Amino acid sequence: MEFDWSVELGPDDPALEFPWSSPDGAQRYVDLLHRPDALAEISEALQFPELGECLRRLNLETSPWLTAKCDAWPDHDLGEAEALFDATVKFCSYVDLVARDPDARSSFDWHESWARAAARHLDSDTEEPIAGELIVRRCWYRPLAGSPPNLGNPTVSEEEPVAGFYVTLYLFGYGRDQSEANANWADGLRRVTGMIAGLPA
Numbered sequence: 102m103e104f105d106w107s108v109e110l111g112p113d114d115p116a117l118e119f120p121w122s123s124p125d126g127a128q129r130y131v132d133l134l135h136r137p138d139a140l141a142e143i144s145e146a147l148q149f150p151e152l153g154e155c156l157r158r159l160n161l162e163t164s165p166w167l168t169a170k171c172d173a174w175p176d177h178d179l180g181e182a183e184a185l186f187d188a189t190v191k192f193c194s195y196v197d198l199v200a201r202d203p204d205a206r207s208s209f210d211w212h213e214s215w216a217r218a219a220a221r222h223l224d225s226d227t228e229e230p231i232a233g234e235l236i237v238r239r240c241w242y243r244p245l246a247g248s249p250p251n252l253g254n255p256t257v258s259e260e261e262p263v264a265g266f267y268v269t270l271y272l273f274g275y276g277r278d279q280s281e282a283n284a285n286w287a288d289g290l291r292r293v294t295g296m297i298a299g300l301p302a
Contacts (some may be wrong), residue, residue, distance in 0.1 A: 188275035
């Protein structure tokens with residue numbers, strides 16, 4: 102499994118607001134820490150049970166993370182650097198990770214150190230058609246109305262958001278056909294989830 106990490110903090114790079122909701126309110130942050138049964142409200146988790154299990158494990162009390170957003174999709178457009186996997190298709194996913202510890206959320210050094218250590222731990226010399234990346238990005242944390250900021254309650258106050266950071270986990274499974282790519286992705290996601298949920302933060 103190949104694993105790497107990077108930092109994206111430029112003005113045009115992706116950023117997250119937490120808790121988040123779409124303008125029409127149809128899509129929003131789902132608090133799986135306090136409402137595990139709300140997994141059924143996340144369409145991606147229903148469509149891809151392996152992703153649902155990943156979300157469930159990453160939001161357990163023993164995990165140092167909360168999950169904010171996710172998605173999964175097939176991709177037939179492989180880059181030159183991916184030729185080493187001898188594949189025709191890959192299956193992709195991402196999960197946005199928010200630190201459970203509210204004090205850690207504002208620390209770039211904390212996020213950078215964790216991402217570097219986690220990538221080093223996940224990277225291996227074995228030739229498997231699986232790759233991943235951890236990316237440190239900027240997050241705007243909205244204060245919560247009547248709740249400590251680590252509870253993940255989607256009800257937010259009117260106060261200005263506070264600048265901080267989060268981590269996006271990307272994972273890719275490669276294969277000669279869609280079935281093989283999905284199987285490799287699912288295997289990699291299961292292993293990576295277990296490692297991340299248990300890694301000290």
